[in-house]
Amino acid sequence: MDIGRRGFLKLGGAGAAYALLPGAAAAPATGRPIIDVHMHAYPATMQLPAPVTNPISGFKSPIRTGADHLAACIAEMKKHNVVKGVVSGGDGDRLQAAIDWHNRDPDRFVAGAGIRGSDDTPLPPIDVLRKAFADGRLKVLGEVTSQYAGLSLSDPKFDPYLALAEAFDVPVALHTGTMPAGTSFDPCCTSARARFGNPELVEEALNRHPKLRLNIMHGGWPYLDDTIAMLMLYPNVNIDTGAIDWLLPRPAFHAYLRTFVDSGFSKRIMFGSDHMYWPDAIGLAIEGIESAAFLTEAQKQDILHDNAVRFYKL
Template sequence: MSLAIVSLLGAGEAAAQNTSASPSPIIDVHMHAMADAPWAVPVCPNQARFEASDPKNGPEAPFGWSKEECSPKLYPAPKGEYMKAVLAEMERLNVRGVVFGDVEAVKKWHAAAPDRVIPGTAFGRIEGTDAAKQLRMLEVAFTKDGFKVMGEIGLQYEGVSPSDMRVDQYFALAEKLDIPVAIHMGTGGSGRANVAMPTYRGSMGNPLLLEELLARHPKLRVQVMHAGYPMIDNMLTLLQANSHVYVDVAGLIWSYPRKEVNRYIARLVDAGFGDRVMYGTDQLAWPGLMAYSIALIQNADYLSPEQKRDILYNNAARFLRLDPAK
């Protein structure tokens, strides 16, 4: 495990330190405008297993990752340094990123690095919120404040389907304004959603739950976050039926065993959807996630150089309709 991590991190460093030219551009389609993360501890990415727990044995940990050792570990940013550290990594690695969060937090990130940050925001919880107020907030964000993506939409954490009519007005707005939407589907809870997230429902991560939404809004562009992991067959079914749907491999890329991650990405590409797989980190707490996860794609022996560039840049540039001149 430790040798694998050293190898991956080394490849990321090599890419960043190419002295003949700047690193090839990369787009991370799934980042978060966080500040400090007091809950974060050093982690070993791609841990080998998730451990069972027993409620009889006292308080259960909110994460199920096994207690492996590795060298080096990924460490949280020092207090007050997270944004600065992540933006420095983006500059070093030549990354532009879609940064999600509440409007004011994302504005701070964009102001600090306007050439690196693509702003994104979304409506919040469904229960107990003012839908009309949220709709107005989104319309201002996308028509006046320069926001580009509606996300992260975390309906799965409330046990709500993306095709639920209670949220249809938000997707109707996105289609009207031609704004892509990024919807959490798949991974969550790190093996302990039953402990830490009682309203989370794995079944609401089924990619086929998007079908009715897509039928109602045929021009809507959808980014399935976490690639609907682990429901690969349903994910492929949705991609086959809907050409406006892309996936990101964020979160999945570092929080599941490496063999499983590579197998899942390979299935997407081998099924013919290599032009709809987008790189992402789900950037949280640990600034080192970016170099680590970029290297995982760069070192993937099952991907051709062209497929790697598609995943790391070309597919996202097309999905986001970025100006090639910039």
């Protein structure tokens, strides 16, 4: 999830969908290896909004720069045995920030190209991505935040990029669902609209690019039926649990997750934190999965690790 390039968009507030009981505890370390497929990097010198206070836990972080953020994320990953993270660039240089994380710890991080396609954040030159995929510096196309530009992935402007992903067998990770409250009023995102988060809008792109591997981020929330329809028809589609596993109230998240599991898609769900500016959200997100009493241990293993190994070919 993107929370704006020109400042911090508040999460929550009166009537907001994103809320959890105050003081929610992060998951204790279980020893289970975990893969987080939805992480965010920021340029090392970038000044983060202050104070960086987690809207759920209330924890006020001392983090002030992108470099601080990286160090804190690595510490949280080690604490919770997160052995691999798929990371896309955040504000600023959306390509180099993720590459820098990979260079810092190449065994831990897989770098993705965050792209949008708006006037504010235009698509990078296709040759830049081709070279980065060819030499292995980037291994994921995403997070693609086309919704923030008022576009769907099926817009023809993305076709050259999806064709490139097919050619290099690079998975695509797409922001879907909704956005933080007030996004369309932020100067960076005046074209953003909720309707472009519906996963059904990617269908034409999938048919034009049948070899594409697509991760529907945020599990398509709140478009449950439409997301299930995409999973049913397109076996090359997976979902991740980013943001909804710690920002939604637990009962709402568990009800949403359980419907996917009961519908037979437990092998197509991948864990993601989407921690944004808050590294402690990694533990909160893990707890969202570990506390789901309806999941078997095998299903937790799939969601927290094994499904990502298969989908991302790790």
